[in-house]
Amino acid sequence: MQTDTLEKPDAREKARESYSGSRLTNAQFDEVWNICGIIHRETHRSGSFIEKLTDHARTYAGRDKVDASREEHILRDIYAERYGQSMNQTREKLLTREAELRDDPKEREMAAQEAYEYAQRVCDGIVDGENVAFYQSYDTQAVIMAQSFGISEVGAKRLMAQSYEAQEGLSLYKDGKALEAKYYTPAKRAERTEKQTERSQRSRSGPAR
Template identity: 40%
Template sequence: MNNYYEPHESSRLAEARESFSGRLLTDGQFNEAVAITGIIEAEIYKSGTFKEKLADYAYAFARTESFDVVKAETILRDLYKARTGQTMNQLRESLMDRESGIDESADELAKEATRNIHAMIKDGDKMPFHRAYDSQAGMMAGELGITQTAARRIMCDVFREEADGELYDWGRELEEKYYRPQIEAEKAERRGRQDQSRGRKRSNTEGSLRQAHGSASRDKNRPRSRARQPA
């Protein structure tokens, strides 16, 4: 998972705590709001959008607090800027600008990412396509300074040109060849352990029943002592 926080943000967080929006919050409210700004930042790096996620989290944040949704959104925007040094829209625009200026070097990165996906699924331990694809898209996006959505689009376009096919179809074929057999083997191993466990339980139960039956038979066959007659 990518870490979007920068080392010098600790000083920014201290400033954010004493900002107009931050100083009126309790410690719990402030920590929650800062965590939400991190989620929104990750969404911008991922998709280049933030308004929908901001609205959702502002609503959720305000539900249990004494302020309304508009106030919650203002707090989140202010703390985001204090923590990162830029607004949400400024980050989005910078990513879009870099995407528009991408040159042919991105194609080579896309080809390398595709080779890495193949290796991750083939040699990895139960690695599905969507995880390998997401990992490589994140690395490519970080190197180019673009969104992960843009990186995925470039990867798909380059693969289509090079292989005359779709990246997703190729990924599913890799899953069936390498990932699926590992999963089936794991399921078979799990079923084997469960069968052994059930067998041991059944054996223990049958042994207990035989022991109880034997005790009951011995008690039944044991001669009863006669009651002594009075003299």
């Protein structure tokens, strides 16, 4: 099951013509539109939107000297026009899917096996990838798994960690950091040394004529 993370066709035009959208200047609408994208992204990352929503609504309210609840209402309206669902509906879909993977025996078994495979790719990405740190490889696989399963990225990371420990008897975090220390850190250290050497050589040779 893949969660629809895309905005609806003609969403921007419809949002601009909506009651909330039509009351904004062009600059205000552009900013609200972009903030809705940030909130949407955060919801898919963490499974929560309220902190981002509150922070941005308060920022607007303080800047424009208006009521924060009014700004929050505008953000919610434009979000719904953009994605065809409310912020809470986006959140509930992710949580419902995570509950299915947790509570249904067949779903749980399937998710655990696939989560283990994603966890292995986290390690492979550090060893065989393009010189990435553990947190980068972990994040990459969490995004892919989350989109595939229709869950939050935090939920995907949780499943990967649990399945890896169940299969290997070891911590994904500790194993990943050990691989990072073995492969990523020395490579980055060598890269920094090479750059420092190049800068030193350019400095000694002076400006080109």
